[in-house]
Amino acid sequence: MNRIKWMLRGMLALVIALTVVVPTSVWAASGDVTSIEITGANPQKMNVGEITSYQVMATVEGSDHKQDVTEGVTWSTSNATVATITKGKVKAIAAGEATIVAQVDTVKTQVVVQVQDKIKSIKASPTAYTFVKGNEGTLPKVSITRANGKQEDVTSDIVWTVSSNLAVIENGKIKGVTPGKVVLQGKYGSTIVKVPITVMDTITKVEVKPATIQLNIKKSTALKVMGTYSSGKTVNLSKSVIWTSSNPGLAEVKNGMVKGLNEGQATLTGSYQGQTVTAVVTVVPTLQKLIMGQKSLVLSPQSSSTLGVMAQYDTGKTTMVTGSAVWSSSKPNVATVTNGRIVAVAKGKTSITAKWGNKKVTIPVTVK
Incomplete structure (x- = not known):
């Protein structure tokens, strides 16, 4: 009987000993937490209604690497009417400023959250692009309008992506690679703006008909311009060609329509993708x-x-x-x-x- 009691006492002592050496937390095994930091913050800008998640990394005594201690953090906010914090998730409630505090044991860190009014609209300029393959252009300027009517230029804060490899973003510019249609998408926080892009094939030949025109004063006629791509396919460029007149007071061209203004003769020169065409117009009275x-x-x-x-x-x-x-x-x-x-x-x-x-x-x- 005494022998059994001694055996039970030995087993209890072993359990107690094991309980003492098991760490109370994942980071205590390596030592004490000496510092913590909230990643991706300092400061944080949010819009009303947005939710973001924080991660807390700790420097632990005796460890060469920082450890994720997010699950063991105690959170608090200085102003719950502006921003709340629950299990590392911050929710923007109203415009203003709040300090979010993270605490692990006796170690604390904080981040200031600036909450702004909701974004009512976002606008890109230009609103669309047309590129010849191989050509490029500067990325759009972007502005937002908030619910309070305030406008802001957020161009430098936009994160740009393209919907396919028909176009690429390089060194702050958008470049057309392959003929087709692609969408350039800009993201500001959770707000998105989309800009359609048309990438066109190279034009190798441009022709205008008729090349000789006679018009009465105040009368108009259409200039038909056909282009031929490098692939051999043809396209109507009548409204895409940019025209100049040797005598704008005699004849002018708008949207592919030439109009006689005064009696006389003028030479019209059209250009598209570096290709030029000419048409001679004679304006006569009626x-x-x-x-x-x-x-x-x-x-x-x-x-x-x-x-x-x-x-x-x-x-x-x-x-x-x-x-x-x-x-x-x-x-x-x-x-x-x-x-x-x-x-x-x-x-x-x-x-x-x-x-x-x-x-x-x-x-x-x-x-x-």
């Missing part, structure tokens, strides 16, 4: 009517008379077109006409007509 030298004519047989015909334009300008008009007689057996010279043949009545452009004029002729 012909309103033809005016004959006389309203009627009476001749005797075998006599003659010469008539002149004048073109009148919408600008008020007039010009003689007698020699270039097309003349005719309704009854050549009564009177004939050549270049405005009328010869009476026999008694009767006829009509003499002069045509020029899209107009004509007629007078009655009587031979008696």
Whole structure:
């Protein structure tokens, strides 16, 4: 009996001894915690409604490496109306500032959390890109508007990514790599802005039709421009070509439409991807009517008379077109006409007509 009691006492002593040497925490096995730090903080900026998680790393006496002690931290906040902390998760409640304190044993550290009003909208400029493959551009500028109406430039705080390898981000610039469509995405905290990008193939040839144009004043016509890619595929570039006019006061081009402004001639030069095309436009006034030298004519047989015909334009300008008009007689057996010279043949009545452009004029002729 005494032997059993001695055995039980020995086992109890062993249990007590084991209990004493087992560490009370994961970091106590190596020694005391000498310092702790909250990673990714100093200070923290958050928007109302956002939640973020903190990690606490400790320097432990006798250890060469910092240890994650997040699970054993005691947390507190200086202002729960601004930010709360639960198990390492901080939630932004209202605009303001709060100090978050982390404590392990007797060691403390803290971080100041600055909470700002919610972001109402985010805007990138430019809102879209079009690149020729191999070309690049500067990343967009980004601004936000908060719920209180305040605007902020957050360009330097944006984290950019692309939706595919059709484009890449290099040295603060966005570059088109392969023809297609890709989305450039910017992230500011949990707020995202998206910018569509079109990467185009290289154009090897550009053609314009018509290359020679005649227009009336204040009238317009479309310039059709076709491009040929390096792959052989064609594309309509009519509204993409940038045009300049040798005489902007005479003819101008907007959105692929050329408009005549004043009488004269101008050369239009279009450019796209380094390719150029030219078109010559002649602007003429609009012909309103033809005016004959006389309203009627009476001749005797075998006599003659010469008539002149004048073109009148919408600008008020007039010009003689007698020699270039097309003349005719309704009854050549009564009177004939050549270049405005009328010869009476026999008694009767006829009509003499002069045509020029899209107009004509007629007078009655009587031979008696």
